[in-house]
Amino acid sequence: MRNVREVKTPTKYVTIFHYTEKHPIYIILHGLLFAFAKYFPSFSAKRGLIRLSGMKVGEHVMISPCILDPIRPDLVELGDYSIIGWDTLILTHEIVRGRMRIGSVKIGKNVTLGARSIVLPGVKIGDNAIIAAGSLVNKDIPNNAKVGGIPAKKIRLKWIKN
Ligand SMILES: CC(C)(COP(=O)(O)OP(=O)(O)OC[C@H]1O[C@@H](n2cnc3c(N)ncnc32)[C@H](O)[C@@H]1OP(=O)(O)O)[C@@H](O)C(=O)NCCC(=O)NCCS
Secondary structure, eight states: OOEEEEEEESSSSSSGGGGSSSHHHHHHHHHHHHHHHHTOOOHHHHHHHHHHHTTTEOOTOOOSSSSOSSSSGGEEEEEOOOOOOOOOOEEEEETTTTEEEEEEEEEEEEHHHHHTOOOOOOOOOOOOOOOTTOOOSSSSBBBTTTEETTTEOOOOOOOOOO
């Protein structure tokens, strides 16, 4: 079960900017910040820029060009030495038929989040976990787990044995 909470919305048919979670200017500024940081060649400068959003980014995290959620970036934690693969999407919000939920995402230390993976709001990924490319992480992943697929399930890797 994901750890999410529902946000009250004013009407049934609304855009992202009508939600009461954050002011539209906050969302736009963080969107621009992430767009600027996306292809930054220096990982340490990129970490510094992304930290300006309130995201807790550990030491030596390698953040490839990916999509970070501008609505509540402060709810994301990336553990030391983790690798955030190309084109991954880390969400702290989800909207379905005009209803919205918010949840924090914690990615432990030394995690590999494979390219094009999607992490839904409210999940924790344990230390040393490997998430194969193109996975959907829709529940907590334990320490040292190796998972892949949609939704992500345990897989046995040939390359990385332990
Ligand atoms: C996780 C990964 C490293 C595994 O490599 P590997 O050990 O050579 O894995 P294999 O191809 O031998 O596959 C082992 C098993 O896992 C499964 N598997 C591998 N990748 C998978 C994926 N992305 N989704 C679902 N299942 C996957 C295979 O089907 C196989 O299952 P089987 O034993 O039932 O046949 C690789 O699949 C991967 O995702 N690489 C991308 C890493 C990445 O994006 N890094 C960050 C950006 S550089």
